[in-house]
Amino acid sequence: MNCQDFKKQIMDLALDELSVESRPALEQHAARCAACGAQLSRLVAVGNVLKNGWRDEEVPFPLVFTPVASPSSSGFWNWLLAAPRWANVCMATGAALVFLFAIFSLARTELRYDHGQFALAFGQPHVANPSLNTPSGPPLNASLDTPEVEKIIAAKYASLSAQDRERYGVMLEQLSQQVQTQRQADLQKIGLAFDQVKTVVWKDMQRNNAIVQYAAQRIATNTKN
């Protein structure tokens, strides 16, 4: 063994962490090499000075315990603390779900699935558009101004409270405006289409007149000849 190898293990030797088999080689080297031997002596001396320089003291007074409740008899919390981790996870998850449920209940939360999308709402329960949500009403793609729909809206409107009437009044007004806008747009489209048709018909008439005149001229020329 050389000094380099010795220095790699000198701390473990001084701290008594080496196996019985590996000690002799190091001890022999320490006995042969004065520098390594002195270094080892210093480290061992550090341990001895620490041990002898601060001996154990007596406890000022004996510690005696008189617990109020025994650890095994203090019920649920001790059971929970001692339970395996999976049980703790299950309990925590359950508690979190109950807490969330309570919060959602208090906030009157409503989770809806509407037209392929989930919607979360708090507060007043959601009331769908009465004209579209009525089971006996017309299908969604039916015309909105059919007498049946008007009747259903009128019936629903009559049964609403004042607050709801105001709310749905605004909704109906908005809906009505949308219908009017849509109707005007449709009429404009129809008007445009009519104009286009008129133009085409006029052009056809002009062309036909030209053909008739041309044919008449040819007939007249042929008759003269």
Place this chain on the structure above:
Amino acid sequence: MSSSKVKDGMPIEVSTDTELVRRAAKGDVTAFNALVRKWEKPLYNFALRLTGHREDALDLAQDAFLKAYSQLCQLQAADKFSRWLFKIALNLFYSGKRGSHEGKTISLDEEVGDGLNLLDALSLGEAKNRGHSDALLFERERARIVRRAIAQLGPDQRAAIILKIYYGMKFEEIAEVVDCPVSTVKSRLYAAMENLQEALKDCIE
């Protein structure tokens, strides 16, 4: 497990930690007090070397025992009670509950002159009266240097060196108490030994 021994002609029951822990976990306060009696001195001295303050050390030891009692059901390996107890004390120490006495009360550890604390000074006065002050003075001086050398180490190195030197724990056992890898424990110990070699050079040369 328990074995019978004879003391003053009377057989006494010597219970192992494992058995005492099992009994204490079932609510046997006597068994827990037996554990306290067995481990109070090592734990108090461990705390004293960590904190460097007798009052704090006593508080720390008491808190550690109380916490151990309340968490006894969680101790999976009852045979490792002592290391678990030391770990609790160390965690309490790290959590910063200790060391609050400095500057608030007059400590018995505070130096009152000539590098002596109050207890040392009282002992020295008594020794001088008895005519053997030099040997005692040397002992006290060495103790003061050792205390100061340990105190100047960082908490991690201090804990590792105390467990190694005063409790003879192996690297793996220290790693269990301080809750870190063995390699970390080794590096802390090596660094602590280097620091102590320098701090204690007057005592070892």
